[in-house]
Amino acid sequence: MFTKEELVEFCENANKNYLSHISIDCVIFGFHEGQLKVLILKVKNHDEWYLPGGFVMKAEPLDTAADRILKERTGIDEIFLQQFHVFGDPERGKVHNDMYKDIMPDNWFANRFITIGYYALVDFENVRPAPDLHSESCRWYDLDELPTLMLDHKLILNKALETLRLQLSYQPIGYNLMPKEFTMPELQRLYETILDKKLDRRNFQRRILAFDILDRHEQPRKGGAHKAPYLYSFNVEKYQHALRQGLSGGW
Amino acid sequence: MFTKEELVEFCENANKNYLSHISIDCVIFGFHEGQLKVLILKVKNHDEWYLPGGFVMKAEPLDTAADRILKERTGIDEIFLQQFHVFGDPERGKVHNDMYKDIMPDNWFANRFITIGYYALVDFENVRPAPDLHSESCRWYDLDELPTLMLDHKLILNKALETLRLQLSYQPIGYNLMPKEFTMPELQRLYETILDKKLDRRNFQRRILAFDILDRHEQPRKGGAHKAPYLYSFNVEKYQHALRQGLSGGW
DNA sequence: ACAAAAGTGTTTTTAGTACACCCATGT
DNA sequence: ACATGGGTGTACTAAAAACACTTTTGT
Numbered sequence: 001m002f003t004k005e006e007l008v009e010f011c012e013n014a015n016k017n018y019l020s021h022i023s024i025d026c027v028i029f030g031f032h033e034g035q036l037k038v039l040i041l042k043v044k045n046h047d048e049w050y051l052p053g054g055f056v057m058k059a060e061p062l063d064t065a066a067d068r069i070l071k072e073r074t075g076i077d078e079i080f081l082q083q084f085h086v087f088g089d090p091e092r093g094k095v096h097n098d099m100y101k102d103i104m105p106d107n108w109f110a111n112r113f114i115t116i117g118y119y120a121l122v123d124f125e126n127v128r129p130a131p132d133l134h135s136e137s138c139r140w141y142d143l144d145e146l147p148t149l150m151l152d153h154k155l156i157l158n159k160a161l162e163t164l165r166l167q168l169s170y171q172p173i174g175y176n177l178m179p180k181e182f183t184m185p186e187l188q189r190l191y192e193t194i195l196d197k198k199l200d201r202r203n204f205q206r207r208i209l210a211f212d213i214l215d216r217h218e219q220p221r222k223g224g225a226h227k228a229p230y231l232y233s234f235n236v237e238k239y240q241h242a243l244r245q246g247l248s249g250g251w
Numbered sequence: 252m253f254t255k256e257e258l259v260e261f262c263e264n265a266n267k268n269y270l271s272h273i274s275i276d277c278v279i280f281g282f283h284e285g286q287l288k289v290l291i292l293k294v295k296n297h298d299e300w301y302l303p304g305g306f307v308m309k310a311e312p313l314d315t316a317a318d319r320i321l322k323e324r325t326g327i328d329e330i331f332l333q334q335f336h337v338f339g340d341p342e343r344g345k346v347h348n349d350m351y352k353d354i355m356p357d358n359w360f361a362n363r364f365i366t367i368g369y370y371a372l373v374d375f376e377n378v379r380p381a382p383d384l385h386s387e388s389c390r391w392y393d394l395d396e397l398p399t400l401m402l403d404h405k406l407i408l409n410k411a412l413e414t415l416r417l418q419l420s421y422q423p424i425g426y427n428l429m430p431k432e433f434t435m436p437e438l439q440r441l442y443e444t445i446l447d448k449k450l451d452r453r454n455f456q457r458r459i460l461a462f463d464i465l466d467r468h469e470q471p472r473k474g475g476a477h478k479a480p481y482l483y484s485f486n487v488e489k490y491q492h493a494l495r496q497g498l499s500g501g502w
Numbered sequence: 503a504c505a506a507a508a509g510t511g512t513t514t515t516t517a518g519t520a521c522a523c524c525c526a527t528g529t
Numbered sequence: 530a531c532a533t534g535g536g537t538g539t540a541c542t543a544a545a546a547a548c549a550c551t552t553t554t555g556t
Contacts, residue, residue, distance in 0.1 A: 019272045022365060058363065062339030086337055086367055088313030114273060114313065116337055185508075202510080203546065210544095226507040227553035436535075453537080454519065461517095477534040478526040 002134070004103055011108040018055035020108075023115040024066050025053040025153065026081075027160035028074065030124035030140055031177045036193040037140040038157065039073065039129060040147065044136045049147040051156060052138070053115065066118040073138060075128040080176045081120040084163040085156075088114035092152045119160040121176040164194060172213050172242045175234045183221060183229035184208070213239045253385070255354055262359040269306035271359075274366040275317050276304040276404065277332075278411035279325065281375035281391055282428045287444040288391040289408065290324065290380060291398065295387045300398040302407060303389070304366065317369040324389060326379040331427045332371045335414040336407075339365040343403045370411040372427045415445060423464050423493045426485045434472060434480035435459070464490045 002010065028039040040049050054069040056062060062083065071077040093113050100109040129138040141147065149157065167173060174190055188204045208214065215235045220228035253261065279290040291300050305320040307313060313334065322328040344364050351360040380389040392398065400408065418424060425441055439455045459465065466486045471479035 019363065019365070021270045021272055056339070056365075059341045061341055062337065062365065083337060086313065086334060088307070088367075090310045090312055112270065112309065114270070114307075116339075183508090200546070200548090201508080202548090205509090207545085220508095224507090225555050226505090227509075229508055434535090451519075451521090452535080453521090456536085458518085471535095475534090476528050477532090478536075480535055 002103070007100070007104055007107060007109075011104070014055065014108045017057055019058060021111060021113055022056050023053055023113045024056060024062070024069055025051045025087075025115045025117055025156055026066060026070055026073070027051060027117065027119040027157050028070065029119065029121050029160075029164065029177065030127060031190050031193065032124040032140070034189045034193065035142050036190075037124065037142055038146070039127070039138065040141050040149070041073075041131060041135040042137045042147070043150075044134055047148075048150045049153075050135075050150045051153045052132075062116060066116075070118075070120055073130060073132065074122065075130065076122060076126050079120055079122055081118055083116055083118055085117045085159050086114060087117060087152055087156060089152065096151060115156070117156050117160060119164065121164075121173060123176060123179060125179055161194075168194060172211055172239055175236075175239050178234075181217065181231045181233050183231060185229060187232070211242060213242050253354070258351070258355055258358060258360075262355070265306065265359045268308055270309060272362060272364055273307050274304055274364045275307060275313070275320055276302045276338075276366045276368055276407055277317060277321055277324070278302060278368065278370040278408050279321065280370065280372050280411075280415065280428065281378060282441050282444065283375040283391070285440045285444065286393050287441075288375065288393055289397070290378070290389065291392050291400070292324075292382060292386040293388045293398070294401075295385060298399075299401045300404075301386075301401045302404045303383070313367060317367075321369075321371055324381060324383065325373060326381065327373060327377050330371055330373055332369055334367060334369055336368045336410050337365060338368060338403055338407060340403065347402060366407070368407050368411060370415065372415075372424060374427060374430060376430055419445060423462055423490055426487075426490050429485075432468065432482045432484050434482060436480060438483070462493060464493050 026039075030037045030039065039052060041052060042049050052069060052073040054065065054072070056065040060068075063081070066081050066083070067077055070079070070081060090112055092115075093109075096109060100107055104110075124140070129140070131138040143161075146154075146157075148154075164173075168191070173194075174187055177190060178187060184205050185201070187208065188199060188201065191204065192199055213235055214232045217231040217233070220230050222228055277290075281288045281290065290303060292303060293300050303320060303324040305316065305323070307316040311319075314332070317332050317334070318328055321330070321332060341363055343366075344360075347360060351358055355361075375391070380391070382389040394412075397405075397408075399405075415424075419442070424445075425438055428441060429438060435456050436452070438459065439450060439452065442455065443450055464486055465483045468482040468484070471481050473479055
């Protein structure tokens with residue numbers, strides 16, 4: 001991944017600018033053609049894949065670091081990005097650590113890292129995936145066609161998915177995943193994909209509308225076969241309000 | 252808090268044994284006499300209070316570190332202890348940092364720390380609070396009689412409470428907070444205290460029993476005034492199962 | 503004319519809320 | 530005997546699940 005020279009330079013730089021022992025990994029979900037997708041990078045010249053991630057600068061808030069990392073990889077910012085879990089198994093970077101130890105003992109990557117997992121929901125259309133220094137590609141993968149992820153990134157991804165599913169039951173989602181305008185069946189497909197189960201068309205519509213976070217447009221979508229569906233878009237104000245309040249909730 | 256000599260020694264030790272930049276803070280909830288309480292330490296010779304916390308050893312899993320810290324402060328272990336949020340504001344330790352910088356520049360405490368918040372629910376009766384090196388006391392405080400907490404510990408406490416309340420709606424709680432045997436009204440008082448509102452006696456009972464995590468004993472509690480209430484205890488197997496499955500949950 | 507997608511109900515079931523009555527015990 | 534805390538049951542209401550019929554449009 002690195003030549004010795006590159007590694008030496010990177011380490012010098014990293015030690016100066018970043019908090020040691022701490023990294024951030026992002027699980028970035030997108031939605032396209034009825035499929036939930038995740039943004040994944042591929043190591044140059046290796047059959048290894050990994051989640052977009054990075055480090056925290058010495059005076060940088062964690063959320064800002066996550067925003068920065070996301071922006072670097074996707075070109076987008078100001079989106080829903082949320083910390084969901086810290087992964088701190090001392091063995092989690094073992095392979096990685098040892099590999100770099102051989103090249104240069106006592107270097108940045110030879111250290112133990114605990115990583116803070118962030119997840120984001122983004123509009124597939126707006127993303128321009130950009131590989132980082134060590135990667136030969138950065139692209140979307142369907143959830144059911146994931147390549148083998150390095151380290152504990154599979155675990156991180158699964159935990160993110162679990163969190164996302166939980167979130168679904170008490171928070172509105174979709175604003176950052178759907179294009180500006182969309183039809184009810186399209187939104188339903190998003191929910192079905194995330195939950196991995198079929199939902200009743202009519203009950204879904206009623207429930208979503210009851211949240212009172214959508215605006216229906218006058219004009220239905222034309223041109224397609226079959227009956228023209230209405231177009232909806234999120235009412236940002238109401239959406240934000242629902243995010244803060246929660247949608248239902250317990251006792 | 253430290254003499255210069257103590258500080259030098261602590262720093263040497265800490266640098267050798269702990270991960271830098273990372274700490275753990277625990278919000279330990281207990282329940283006694285109808286009050287939800289939190290375990291809080293007081294700084295020696297200062298009117299400052301703080302949450303029990305500590306650092307992560309270089310080869311120690313995070314959860315183990317949290318367990319260790321909790322055990323040191325309370326004498327108990329093997330309990331429900333859960334990571335709930337990471338606090339990483341670069342300014343969060345500012346006062347602290349500067350104070351120590353004056354005594355000894357470039358020392359362990361002068362660094363920025365991100366802290367991982369854990370919360371625990373423990374049986375008040377089993378806890379033997381033990382002050383740490385820097386504290387003159389370690390004791391329970393009612394939620395509505397909290398002293399002024401240092402750094403962002405008030406924020407951490409509030410976030411823990413929020414998480415606890417959310418948890419309540421989809422997970423059983425109480426196993427680690429209640430004594431072995433308890434009555435239904437006693438358990439209800441726990442829920443009411445956490446949620447900070449009155450619940451209907453009859454509906455509460457029905458709902459809790461529907462979770463199917465309690466065993467009712469043959470013998471009611473004798474001796475007290477009024478009608479003798481039944482005693483219940485948690486069915487550990489069913490409780491664990493409910494913890495894993497969740498209690499209700501959305502779509 | 504018909505298949506496929508979408509709009510709009512209605513009925514049934516379940517979960518949640520509100521409320522009423524009876525029982526035991528100490529004063 | 531009565532006040533208080535505790536056990537049990539029932540009616541009402543709102544939300545979720547199941548299910549049916551109609552409309553539009555391309556072929």
